[in-house]
Amino acid sequence: RPVNKPWIASNVNGEYTLYNDIPTSQDIAEYHRDLDGYLQNFIRYFLKNPEASRVSEGSQLLKNHYFPVMDPIENFTIEVAEVTANFYFPYAAFYNLLMHQGPKWYYYLEYIGKLSGHNMS
Known part of the structure; x- marks a missing residue:
């Protein structure tokens, strides 16, 4: 139903760092071995049926955009974190902004310097 309330959303360029340490080295090796399967399962999770x-x-x-080069494994690990974070943050925000019928604002922040503060481990 139409809504007149505003929708305000934002994202930050470094949100993928939240996912850097989540997968184990075994997970990363499995994703590297079967990237198509990993990405397809991820898409199935977000798109019901x-x-x-x-x-x-x-x-x-996604493979062409995020993984043009599969090696070295350190770069691959960062790309896995980026694609994961983008599913949860920017893509979700963009989808909801497109679907919202009322006024909408979106802003994008960029980290400058080092991350500090909360220890995620």
């Missing part, structure tokens, strides 16, 4: 062609096409788009 998606068509197989959409899952396949989406995983290929």
